[in-house]
Amino acid sequence: MSCRLRVLIAAILVLPALLAPPTAGADTPTPRTLYADGAEGRRLMGGEWLFRLDKEDAGLKQRFQRQAGREGWTPVQVPHAWNVGDDSPESMAGSTAWYRKDFSLPSAAAALSWAVRFESVNYRSQVWLNGRAVGSHKGAYLPFEFTLAGVKRRGTNRLVIRVDSRRRPTDFPPSGLTVVGGPTGGWWNYGGLIREVYLRRIDRLDFAQVRVTPNLPCATCNATVKVKARLRNVSGRGVTARVTGRFGARRFSLGTVSLGPGGVTARETSIRVRSPRLWSPTAPNLYPVSLSASAGGRKLAGYKLKSGVRSVKISQDGLLLLNGRRVNLRGVGLHEDSKEQGFAVDNALREKLVDDAKELGASMIRTHYPMHPYTHELADRKGLLIWSEIPVYAVKTRYLAKRTVRAQAARELAKNIETFANHPSVMIWSIANELSSRPGPVQSYYIKRAAAQAKRLDPTRPVGLAVAGYPSAGCQPEYAPLDVVGINEYFGWYPGANGSLFDRKGLSPFLDQVRACYPKKAVIVTEFGAEANREGPVEEKGTYAYQREYVNFNLATFATKPWLSGALYWALNEFRVRPGWDGGNPRPNPPIHQKGLTAYGTFARKPAFADAQASFRATDQLGGGVAPVARRSASGG
CATH class of the missing domain: 3.20.20.80 (Glycosidases)
Structure with a gap:
């Protein structure tokens, strides 16, 4: 057989694979969110996910993150908790499991960066994209993100997550044993991707954080609203953009930013609001807030939220005040x-x-933990105050004495404040329950x-x-x-x-x-x-x-x-x-x-x-x- 003929036969054999449709279950995440506040460009990663329980914790050794076939994997919908209905001690103690999602980018995805956002994974997670490690995270009930380097612009991408819900005495909430040897805990240890997952588009410039802070000196006073934005350049080249926004009907500017590759900057301004419509449970008035970063007439990034003008103070004789009135x-x-x-x-x-x-x-x-962002939005709209607590729940002294445990608590407290400080419904930051x-x-x-950390990050609550x-x-x-x-x-x-x-x-x-x-x-x-x-x-x-x-x-x-x-x-x-x-x-x-x-x-x-x-x-x-x-x-x- 001639060399030319062998090449032709090989090409014919490979052609079907090249022309094959994407892996079953692959889809393009839809531009939809389960809550409104936050960065623009989020796409819900719904549809079919594949799930595999790994009770023997053999998945890493068997390289589940690189498996191509579907054997041993079960279709599920995310959010997902794998031990719903299992009341056994083993279920409470936790296990390991894997999730897999095939997806493709939108057709107009060239020159964009992408991040994956998890609203809550319980408890430890490791993430891979197309077989390559992306990052890891510890802790539930708060969001985290990873930038997806190496994402395919065309064709199918595979996202794999290993979840380990086995709790330790140093976790939040901690594990432990009752006097009869059963697992302790103040609520069930549901393992899984327990809140939704998003794919997030980033066009060079990203609003890494936005803080809108009203200052109301008295109930009948005019208010001052401070708007602070932290921006980062996620691209490999410099970018210059004009940053503008609106608070209600008021327009404002944060000026022009110029950032080199990987650069980060923060800008802020103050807005005077005359005779503000105050937020309270009986009159939950909200102001729409939006920010935009544009370059060359093109919008690069946007961020939207709802804000409320109100004050929370403590009187000298120990009374809690909302808008100057005792509650x-x-x-x-x-x-x-x-x-x-x-x-x-x-x-x-x-x-x-x-x-x-x-x-x-x-x-x-x-x-005992930060509630879902949509619950916060409902509380904002319907007039409910929130006692916002991190899950530092009945942590024993010998574990709280560990520097690593306190450092994890500090990270969760900072993330809780960063995530939910814009919500007028949040009245109190709670640092623990039943120490x-x-x-x-x-x-x-x-x-x-x-x-001290909470007051430094948010002196208004x-x-x-x-x-x-x-x-x-x-x-x-x-x-x-x-x-x-x-x-x-x-x-x-x-x-x-x-x-x-x-x-x-x-x-x-x-x-x-x-x-x-x-x-x-x-x-x-x-x-x-x-x-x-x-x-x-x-x-x-x-x-x-x-x-x-x-x-x-x-x-x-x-x-x-x-x-x-x-x-x-x-x-x-x-x-x-x-x-x-x-x-x-x-x-x-x-x-x-x-x-x-x-x-x-x-x-x-x-x-x-x-x-x-x-x-x-x-x-x-x-x-x-x-x-x-x-x-x-x-x-x-």
């Missing part, structure tokens, strides 16, 4: 959890939770450093901490750096190792003790609640009647404390906690946490919902009058 908030904790989806919930579920909270009469919501009720040098060091409310804890000077002390109290429900909580008569004097300990700090009851899953007599714990009476007693007690800045019931909805959970209920239904006012899966309202609703609606939460004392800023000691 007496009522609200609920919640979890973005569903029976069918786990933490990989959709926007319909988020809307349901927010609507239920509003119908209850709540003015504040809280959970030791008798803080020593380790907790003192953490509280001091974390509070108070900093808080939720603590376990034990009568014998006494006054803690370690809380001096805080603006707000949150009290998790379960008087009349749990017996407490550090002082009996079983007798509910201790609640009122305990609250008075807290006030005496911290007379210049705002105090919010951040948790109170009782499990309920059945009919029965009022004196029997776990019955609907007991829960009703418990709710009414606590709310009536709070009403006698005019200095209290708020009280949040734990929780609005039932959710999965951990294997063996009883929550103080003599007839529990593990792993379901049943203190919720609505039932797991159905969201049916328990009788106590109506009791809480009546009390919440009868409370003057936002009309407490202008404080008669001199006011200080949120960071004012």
Whole structure:
């Protein structure tokens, strides 16, 4: 056979592969987002993903990141939590798994850079593009991005993510064992890509960060709004662009920026807003904000968000003020959890939770981790304040003493503030939940450093901490750096190792003790609640009647404390906690946490919902009058 003939035959054999359609499941991500605020150019990576559980953790050795075939992979939709419905201890402890997505770029993608954005992966992740490592990340509930070097302009790209949900005692939240050897945790450890993934287009210049900060000296004053943008040049050549924007109907300019390859710069300006329409839960007025960077008549980058003008301060006598008026908030904790989806919930579920909270009469919501951006947007639009907490949850002293643990907490606190500071609904930055009720040098060091960090990054909001409310804890000077002390109290429900909580008569004097300990700090009851899953007599714990009476007693007690800045019931909805959970209920239904006012899966309202609703609606939460004392800023000691 001649050489020419052999070449011709080889070409014929290769031709079908060259002309073959993209791998099944490959698509072009659509220019759609599940929330509005943020950089332009985001494309939702929906459609079919492939998933592979890796319980033996053999995927790296077997090079799953380079596998070509589909054998062993299952089609799924992302967001996705792989252990929904598995109530076993092994499910709670976590595992490893892999996700794979084939995609192509839009046809007009030449000369553009691209990044992949993950809204939340639980917990550790490694990312590959076309078989090459892109980056790794640790921590859930906050977004992260990687620039995609080597992305194919034409043809099919393959994105692969290894997810490791196995928690360690040094993680947030930490792992651990109960007294009977089961896994601990305050909510279920759902592994996976639990929030959506985006492909993001970048045309040379990128808005790396945008901060819009209103300053309202008094409720009837004109406002000043500071707009600060950090821009970076992601291209390999210099770029000069003009940066402009709008706040409501007002136009502004951030001037002209000139950046070399990889260069970064920050620009800011201030805008005077006369007679601003203030944001509050009763009148959630929002101003549209947009920024644009253009060169040669072409728009390179854009950023949009909604802003609200309002002030949050603490009075000299420890009252929380919104727009200069004392508040007496009522609200609920919640979890973005569903029976069918786990933490990989959709926007319909988020809307349901927010609507239920509003119908209850709540003015504040809280959970133990940063909520989805769409939940923040709903809170902005519908008028709900947010106690925004990072998942530094019941971290033991010996682990909090580690520098690496505190460094991870600092990263999460900074990212939370960077991500959500533009939302007027965010009222308080919380640095932890239930550290030791008798803080020593380790907790003192953490509280001091974390509070200072939060105030440095955002001096316009108070900093808080939720603590376990034990009568014998006494006054803690370690809380001096805080603006707000949150009290998790379960008087009349749990017996407490550090002082009996079983007798509910201790609640009122305990609250008075807290006030005496911290007379210049705002105090919010951040948790109170009782499990309920059945009919029965009022004196029997776990019955609907007991829960009703418990709710009414606590709310009536709070009403006698005019200095209290708020009280949040734990929780609005039932959710999965951990294997063996009883929550103080003599007839529990593990792993379901049943203190919720609505039932797991159905969201049916328990009788106590109506009791809480009546009390919440009868409370003057936002009309407490202008404080008669001199006011200080949120960071004012």
